[in-house]
Amino acid sequence: MLLVDVIWRSGTCSYTIRARKEPFALMKIAALLRSAALVTAVALVPATTATMAQVDGRAGPELAKLYTIMQRVQANYVEPVEDDVLIRGAIDGMLAALDPHSAYLDGSDLQRLNTMIDGNYSGLGLSVIMEEGAVKVISPFRGSPADEAGIKAGDYITHLNGELIYGGDLDDAVARMRGKAGTSIRLTIFRPGRDEPIEVDVTRGVIELEPVTHTLQSGNIGVISVNEFSADVGVDVYRAWQALQEEASGRMSGLVLDLRSNPGGSLDEAVALSDLFLEEGRIVSQRGRARGETLLYDAETVFRGDMAEGVPIIVLIDAGSASASEIVAGALQDHRRALIMGQRSFGKGSVQSLLPLGPDTALKLTTARYFTPSGKSVQEGGIKPDIRVPQLSDPDFALRERYQTRESDLRGHLINELSIDDKEMEDDAIADPRFQLTAEQLEEQGIEDFQLHYALETLRRTTASSVALRSRR
Template structure:
């Protein structure tokens, strides 16, 4: 959890920028200076603005805070996912991806209009239990309007000490007016995989997050389901609804568990000719069993890589509704010397069929809408998945 009174000193970065400017003018060859005169002019402009603000602003200015805001603002202007991370933020990232952090259990993004939007509530967290859903907009936090905030600023406000309450103002499409929801913060411990053997010997695996233990949990789940069915499994339903994603390497490892061969995902940078590709190794842990993947608008990022790869390789049938469309690659670039890091969008994901996921999403082969309004509502997507496995099993049996 963040200690908001702690700020990593960053004023030395200003001196570093000043050193670059002076070196450009006094040390480097004239040809370099002439080739990079626009960059030098921009650095000079930044330094002038910083100096004027520091000297003449009506109140005393904390230079470190001013630099922090400048760095975050510069990167936030590129897209919602690029930002500057203080040393403390950088360390917290490691806690998040290991499945243990404090807050509400909501994955959020900033849409193109600057509104904070819920990508997905994580299973068994305060946000999920409060009834928040993918696509909800957070318009206020404890009475403060969040429009105009950066994504990190909104997330920081939602985090806090466990057992403290927060009031979110929510706008939901189709409602006449926003409504308030009071939620009590908790220490969030993510259980990435749950499973059970359904009737008719159908295995059900729920993946709620691609964190750093997801692949091991899935291997255990498949083994346990096969054991319970006496190795007479008809097929597997893999539910990635409201799964906001996780780690790229876990998306690749988990997908590889179900493939014998084929491309999993590729990434393209600004230079379209440079392309990183990831391929499956031989070894399908289900031995070719039927697989149905269920998606919805809360399935994002690593979930979309998983669904796209198994769908494009004809290894699974994707049903449900279109996924979120978060297909950009963020790289963490450490700055060293206690200066934190930057998280920068450096590429985009492409499915094996060379289709971009970003802002497009994965379209299921069969569109099945769900109308779940309470715990007693029928899960039409799950019902359809079971029917699909049973019908295909009967067809295979007739052919055999």
């Protein structure tokens, strides 16, 4: 799955930046320290040759079985098979047996991971997974060519330029969808609830996602949208807030932090963003089995104080909000600093680290689970909004909601240690009498984004204390 939750460390060193009189400058220094160590901001966990060579004696018979099967295949398969093909297949199968996010990465795979974290590549701008042999869209990045072409979360891509890709390799499909900006590709899409497939030509573009965008709405209410957690997102949100304050005619009266369809990214940036609004306490903890994989992240590490002190905040999430997005939403919800609104999030509560195997190969391995300040794991269950608001302005919302994919739907996903009850995850299906307008009725009223509209109206008609309570002391 093309979602990544990554952490940054350099050997045994750690960096703690405390902002006092010049928070912005120190945040920039922190970002420079991260980029100096590793531009992609992913965790590199050194693996020595001795460690790599160690094999549990109990695995001997199983390894012998694997070698025997390789010999039989090479001797009897209808066509000659090279060793590297069989070894790569065995590695891929081994990791696929663990969870949907662990994978072996070679040169091209590593490059795709790096470009996704950097947020700059040529392609369509899609977050996709492989589900039962089909390429399924988790979400299009907002403002991307795919988004503008009308591709929706929950769509299945069945053909590329008329060629069937069902049953193929996800990396191959992703590589084919990427390409030189200005070139086009025809996608054949199956949309649940539609009788006929949809064919759409999409022109590739340079995906410079602008991880952070902002607008000022009437009533001095700011909207900051975070599209992904690539490098410097914390600094970018700080800048956006400063710009909103300069644009406003007076004091800011509210803020909407939009994390919808945000598939995640750097764990460090999720911590930095949360720290902008928290004065004290835990932001997130990660717990792993290996030494060094249990870490605690607290407020006042990147930014001192609450940059929007006294301003009520609403955080918007949906089923496409995953991993790093859920860290931010969970931290602000548990500290009662923001009201969470929208739909239950994706439910990816695991951290992946990169273990280098050579100059151009690495192992992306799930090494830890993360937990919100209250100790809740979002694995499977996700972040449940304080107020569930469906996206009524989308005419296909009801159909996609029925077939929506979350972490709990992925084959081989990690089980939540607290055993989330299925009934708890089915609450989203309960109809709310407040939300009965149709997409056509909303369009007549000029409402293009009902969830954002509802958040803005909530901020306009309520007091700060009733929307987002201050942190517990």
